[in-house]
Amino acid sequence: MTQQTTTGAALELVDVTKSYPGQTSPAVDGLSLSVPAGEMVMFVGPSGCGKTTSLKMINRLIEPTSGQLLLDGDDITTKDPTTLRRSIGYVIQGGGLMPHMTVAENVGLVPKLLNWDRGRIVSRVDELLDLVGLDPRIYRDRHPRELSGGQQQRVGVARGLAADPPVILMDEPFGAVDPITRQRLQDELMSIQDELQKTIVCVTHDIDEAIKLGDRILILDEGARIAQYDTPERILAAPSEDFVADFIGSGSTLKQLSLLRVGDLELTEPQTCRIGEDVAEVTARVEAAGESSVVILDERDRPREWLFLRTLRRHAVVSEPTTELQTVVDHRSTLSDALDSMLVSSHGGAMVTERDAYIGVISYDAVTEHIRGLREEAA
Numbered sequence: 001m002t003q004q005t006t007t008g009a010a011l012e013l014v015d016v017t018k019s020y021p022g023q024t025s026p027a028v029d030g031l032s033l034s035v036p037a038g039e040m041v042m043f044v045g046p047s048g049c050g051k052t053t054s055l056k057m058i059n060r061l062i063e064p065t066s067g068q069l070l071l072d073g074d075d076i077t078t079k080d081p082t083t084l085r086r087s088i089g090y091v092i093q094g095g096g097l098m099p100h101m102t103v104a105e106n107v108g109l110v111p112k113l114l115n116w117d118r119g120r121i122v123s124r125v126d127e128l129l130d131l132v133g134l135d136p137r138i139y140r141d142r143h144p145r146e147l148s149g150g151q152q153q154r155v156g157v158a159r160g161l162a163a164d165p166p167v168i169l170m171d172e173p174f175g176a177v178d179p180i181t182r183q184r185l186q187d188e189l190m191s192i193q194d195e196l197q198k199t200i201v202c203v204t205h206d207i208d209e210a211i212k213l214g215d216r217i218l219i220l221d222e223g224a225r226i227a228q229y230d231t232p233e234r235i236l237a238a239p240s241e242d243f244v245a246d247f248i249g250s251g252s253t254l255k256q257l258s259l260l261r262v263g264d265l266e267l268t269e270p271q272t273c274r275i276g277e278d279v280a281e282v283t284a285r286v287e288a289a290g291e292s293s294v295v296i297l298d299e300r301d302r303p304r305e306w307l308f309l310r311t312l313r314r315h316a317v318v319s320e321p322t323t324e325l326q327t328v329v330d331h332r333s334t335l336s337d338a339l340d341s342m343l344v345s346s347h348g349g350a351m352v353t354e355r356d357a358y359i360g361v362i363s364y365d366a367v368t369e370h371i372r373g374l375r376e377e378a379a
């Protein structure tokens with residue numbers, strides 16, 4: 001069960017302006033915005049529109065020229081910037097880790113600055129590494145160069161969460177990793193957010209990422225003018241102006257697939273079998289059910305392979321699969337990500353898991369059927 005306690009704080013920007021020296025017009029011109037506690041807001045907009053400047057003014061990495069910032073009603077514009085930055089998590093592209101520090105030292109950086117005692121830091125670091133899917137026993141003493149890009153990014157997320165800040169700022173957090181890792185990191189962030197309900201402000205250049213992750217999306221134009229600030233559903237269904245429609249681009253039906261989860265569709269349940277079972281018995285069972293393929297599960301109910309009977313019959317007993325698993329999606333994955341996985345499947349579908357355990361398969365047909373429904377609705 002996920003707990004539903006909001007640990008985030010409400011954030012308010014009131015008429016915030018930033019003029020850089022020598023600029024003819026402000027980079028951010030009077031931005032006012034309310035972010036409700038526990039929501040994830042995605043900042044998108046064309047290059048140079050002021051996304052990063054707006055984000056960095058929230059933790060005063062950039063000092064606003066004028067305007068106010070309120071955190072749960074408290075004016076933070078007058079607070080000591082160093083203290084403020086310790087109470088706001090910050091996650092950047094690539095993780096931004098200190099290369100000479102171990103993973104544990106990187107994650108424990110802010111708690112150490114806050115003078116937490118050693119024991120508390122150690123247990124917090126392990127807890128966070130677990131949360132971001134890195135086994136602390138394996139990773140805590142490694143250095144960043146001994147990690148993959150995706151792992152470094154996970155450590156960056158853990159570091160942002162370390163001191164349990166109410167607000168977390170993210171600047172293109174998954175911009176530096178390959179598409180598959182990116183999808184996985186996004187899914188992980190969503191499940192962490194389900195649990196922690198932080199207030200997250202995230203800059204991205206990827207509208208699909210914004211649709212997938214955001215409770216709300218802020219679409220900015222030049223000078224950080226708000227073109228639209230709304231839920232992804234409403235932005236897709238009713239772009240407020242041509243600029244927004246152009247920015248979302250074509251294919252908004254397909255983009256809606258980023259809003260739906262695999263678990264929202266009905267799954268089918270082909271026959272399953274276990275490693276070590278007698279192939280003749282399995283074949284008889286599958287054929288009796290009128291099917292031609294079977295899902296192989298391991299002793300912990302994890303799906304290991306989805307095989308056609310003709311392939312299964314090459315052995316007398318169901319053997320340990322040798323191929324790397326490609327077509328598994330979590331029930332909370334978006335339909336759009338699931339479609340990506342299905343494209344590499346010869347079964348026209350993907351195996352679905354919940355907490356790593358197999359719960360059924362989603363078929364390509366079910367997704368296309370759903371798209372047809374969305375199109376009819378739109379028409």
Ligand SMILES: Nc1ncnc2c1ncn2[C@@H]1O[C@H](COP(=O)(O)OP(=O)(O)OP(=O)(O)O)[C@@H](O)[C@H]1O
Nearest residue numbers: 020021023027046047048049050051052053054205
């Ligand atoms: N330190 C600076 N000095 C002067 N001008 C700056 C500075 N930083 C940013 N700018 C200008 O302010 C405007 C907004 O920049 P900002 O980085 O906030 O945009 P952005 O929307 O995040 O862009 P991108 O998507 O390309 O990262 C741009 O015109 C940029 O050239």
